[in-house]
Amino acid sequence: AQTVTQSQPEMSVQEAETVTLSCTYDTSESDYYLFWYKQPPSRQMILVIRQEAYKQQNATENRFSVNFQKAAKSFSLKISDSQLGDAAMYFCAYRSASGAGSYQLTFGKGTKLSVIP
Amino acid sequence: ETGVTQTPRHLVMGMTNKKSLKCEQHLGHNAMYWYKQSAKKPLELMFVYSLEERVENNSVPSRFSPECPNSSHLFLHLHTLQPEDSALYLCASSQYLFGEQYFGPGTRLTVT
Numbered sequence: 001a002q003t004v005t006q007s008q009p010e011m012s013v014q015e016a017e018t019v020t021l022s023c024t025y026d027t028s029e030s031d032y033y034l035f036w037y038k039q040p041p042s043r044q045m046i047l048v049i050r051q052e053a054y055k056q057q058n059a060t061e062n063r064f065s066v067n068f069q070k071a072a073k074s075f076s077l078k079i080s081d082s083q084l085g086d087a088a089m090y091f092c093a094y095r096s097a098s099g100a101g102s103y104q105l106t107f108g109k110g111t112k113l114s115v116i117p
Numbered sequence: 118e119t120g121v122t123q124t125p126r127h128l129v130m131g132m133t134n135k136k137s138l139k140c141e142q143h144l145g146h147n148a149m150y151w152y153k154q155s156a157k158k159p160l161e162l163m164f165v166y167s168l169e170e171r172v173e174n175n176s177v178p179s180r181f182s183p184e185c186p187n188s189s190h191l192f193l194h195l196h197t198l199q200p201e202d203s204a205l206y207l208c209a210s211s212q213y214l215f216g217e218q219y220f221g222p223g224t225r226l227t228v229t
Binding site for chain 2: 004027037042043044045047052056091101102103104105106107109110
């Protein structure tokens, strides 16, 4: 079974600075998807960014980018020019790309990010 | 309404009550999901429906009973819950079973 580990329960960043959230995962599969979700105090889980394992290029979405290291099974999220609205819980998630259960997302426990004005 | 909506947003119920959580998606999706989010634990997938057919039941106690009358609506019927069932219950939908999941804002359930 796949597992996702987020080793930083809480982090903080100064507004306008850059912060990196860590995520590692364990899998024996070669093809899969990785995601970062944001859950603000409103509780709605919002997809921030996704990465397909077969793509070597790191995904980017505006101020959000990932560092995907497939051999190391590492998938970190970098937030540049942090804004107050980035304060939230961030969850790393894994999904298989094939197989009967590939609709299932496996989540980490989350990292609470605080943004200091 | 847009996206995925859930009602109620907050629910307090006694252990002998019967209540239902409602989820509605306005995205034209064909798959819907129930997740449980407890403090300090990863999200747990409870139920999955595709085209109104249940495809997953992750060993969830029978005091939780899902219902999917059509592809836009999903219910979670609750009865004789335990205090440890207190959690945030999230609904999600995807265009098809293996597609990107879009989440609702959740129902915060407290069992007293």
